Amino acid sequence: MKLTSGVEQAACIIVMLSTQAADIPVTSDVISERLGVSPSYLKKIMRKLVVRGLIKSVPGVNGGFVLAKTPACIPIIDLVDAIEGNEPIFQSTGLVRKAFGDIEVAEKGFLKFENIVNEAQEAFRAKLSDITVEKFLQETIDTNEIQVKDWNQKSDEDND
Amino acid sequence: MKLTSGVEQAACIIVMLSTQAADIPVTSDVISERLGVSPSYLKKIMRKLVVRGLIKSVPGVNGGFVLAKTPACIPIIDLVDAIEGNEPIFQSTGLVRKAFGDIEVAEKGFLKFENIVNEAQEAFRAKLSDITVEKFLQETIDTNEIQVKDWNQKSDEDND
């Protein structure tokens, strides 16, 4: 029961794109260098975010990636779902039938257990649906004005 | 973000011990055969449940395993914790510093993100803390009277 490190990578990516000057795509090479992974691997991650509808890819010269929605419309759970998928956290291997036989009460107990865990997972998801990327950024920088920059510019001032 | 199959195995084990005639330990060989795993592997799982304080081991002739608490005192979360441990679901690899530099706002954002996910995990755990093994069994069998048997008896009636 761990989130993969891909979630952390996705979070960093979304933060970059959320603070990117409007209408200027960020190239994947810039991001891959920041994250310290190969361009090809970085693109795999980006692709997941594209498929999930969080970001858009812009092909061609001066292309790259931009947010597909405003940060206010991206709940944190979307990052997790994009990387991990949103499958049930508990999936049976059919062990109950093997252990107790293919009888009604076993089947019922199995479904009940599955249900209990799924409800817990729903509570987890609900918490992460409540907070958006925008809110997360605002609370981090202690202001509602999110500064933008052009991440493509290498050493504008390498902080912030 | 998946629960390991060990949780399912632990659940089956606890169900067996919860329906076991009082004061008669169930041998690990009986359980390992039911679950279809090797005796040595089954004992590893049992050990985790012992360490967590859910079951007790009884060495010697006519020994085996018995519940350490009544089913009413075992919340489902204990099964998960016993097998998976209860570490934070999100653990950073230090990527934020690599990506954004070792600056204050990055550190703060990282902690904030960690906090958000941890709170979601708490919601998950709270749900599984609310329901006990006893309640789970009662709702499965539709009665408050949990029948017991001796699982060591091979084919008493191989159902239930």
Next chain:
DNA sequence: TCTTTTGTAGATAAAAGATATCCACTATCC
């Protein structure tokens, strides 16, 4: 239109963790 720059997709390999087993050892009951 053609070249360059960008993203897309498949094959593949290395690393980590989960799953599982064997065997030697220890403790306890009878």
Next chain:
DNA sequence: GGATAGTGGATATCTTTTATCTACAAAAGA
């Protein structure tokens, strides 16, 4: 003291995650 139970270490296998390379497709711009 011998048989039967659990404990612990070393180890093998399998799956998933992480990561990379290379070939390919699409679009902007000259």
